[in-house]
Amino acid sequence: MKIGFIGLGLMGRPMAAHLIDAGHDLFINRVKPVSQFLVEKGATACDTAKAVAEAADIIITIVPDTPDVETVLFGDNGVAEGLAEGKLVIDMSSISPVETKTFAERIAEKGCGYLDAPVSGGEVGAKNAALTIMVGGSDEDFARGEPLFAAMGKTITHVGPVGDGQTAKVANQIIVGLTIEAVAEGLLFAKKAGADPAKVREALMGGFAGSTIMKIHGERMIAETFDPGFRIRLHRKDLALAINAAREIGLSLPNTASTEQLMNAAIARGDGDRDHSALIRTLAALAGL
Incomplete structure (x- = not known):
């Protein structure tokens, strides 16, 4: 699949690498020297989050806090500007359950699906593809995201509707x-x-x-x-x-x-x-x- 991945921090880098290893085409943003190895593995670097969303069918975000997710999704040249109907946004950050529901509603207005899928397991779990992934969203969207979760985690649970993952x-x-x-x-x-x-x-x-x-x-x-x-x-x-x-x-x-x-x-x-x-x-x- 064509996957966008935004958030190449301590957790995001190994998670992105596992997706490449699983055979997916990866589009990334804000590549720094510490994440340059992902480009060498085959990922495509994009100038903006909007460009990532335009190139990918499923867009994953994993950034530090609620305001960061809002900026990545809805800021200038954000993910929302690059979405087309039928795409799926998966937020794997750990943020507010309340704001998550609001973000999902705004993404739904674009005709796109939304999953909140925060993780547990730390850097070790991310490196070993052994994360625990807690997912909120519809059954249909979860089915689309599950193969990607399987490449990054070991224990994957569809908890309930949007917000329940958070x-x-x-x-x-x-x-x-x-x-x-x-x-x-x-x-x-x-x-x-x-x-x-x-x-x-x-x-x-x-x-x-x-x-x-x-x-x-x-x-x-x-x-x-x-x-x-x-x-x-x-x-x-x-x-x-x-x-x-x-x-x-x-x-x-x-x-x-x-x-x-x-x-x-x-x-x-x-x-x-x-x-x-x-x-x-x-x-x-x-x-x-």
């Missing part, structure tokens, strides 16, 4: 953020009490406390290797999405709010571009460690 991703980020905070507190408790955190982690991996986050992020916390991964700054953005959506539906998320504040403190300390496992550094500072 709702699932927000729920994911709540659980991941709070679990990272819990693992950090547990390991700091072990250290402050005089035990070896590495040995404590090893013991806990065999019980109910064992988890992917204990395995991967716990190891990063102990080794103090905090290269992203997934940046604290971006996870804080996702928790803000959760809190704002919860306010609209009248839901209290007290621990999500407290974890967001810890991430605010981490950003203030200069850790915003470290992996989210680096949240332990802020908690350690509070503990005097």
Whole structure:
């Protein structure tokens, strides 16, 4: 298929590469030295998002935040200007479920389909084509997008109509953020009490406390290797999405709010571009460690 791909960041680059490897014709935008290898693999560089949309039948976006998606889709020389009836837009960013529905309505006015398909799995999942992909949209549009998701991910779930993919991703980020905070507190408790955190982690991996986050992020916390991964700054953005959506539906998320504040403190300390496992550094500072 002719695929447009906009958003060649830490996650987007390997995802785009997998689509090329699967045999699709790829059209990309904003090629930098770090993403030049995609052109060498066969992708076609376009000057604007509009040009990408004109060349492709399905256009994928994966950019940092809600305003970024709006700009890419509806700004000057944006995707919407290059759409023709029957094309499909797939947004794989993690953004507001509410705004997602508005974007889908505006794209529908062009006679085009829309899927929200945020991902989980981080840079490792993107490189290994093992992402978890949560999809919102119609059955027909999901059927068109599913072969592309299969090239980039391992667990693909059609959650429901437009917006439900983003709702699932927000729920994911709540659980991941709070679990990272819990693992950090547990390991700091072990250290402050005089035990070896590495040995404590090893013991806990065999019980109910064992988890992917204990395995991967716990190891990063102990080794103090905090290269992203997934940046604290971006996870804080996702928790803000959760809190704002919860306010609209009248839901209290007290621990999500407290974890967001810890991430605010981490950003203030200069850790915003470290992996989210680096949240332990802020908690350690509070503990005097």
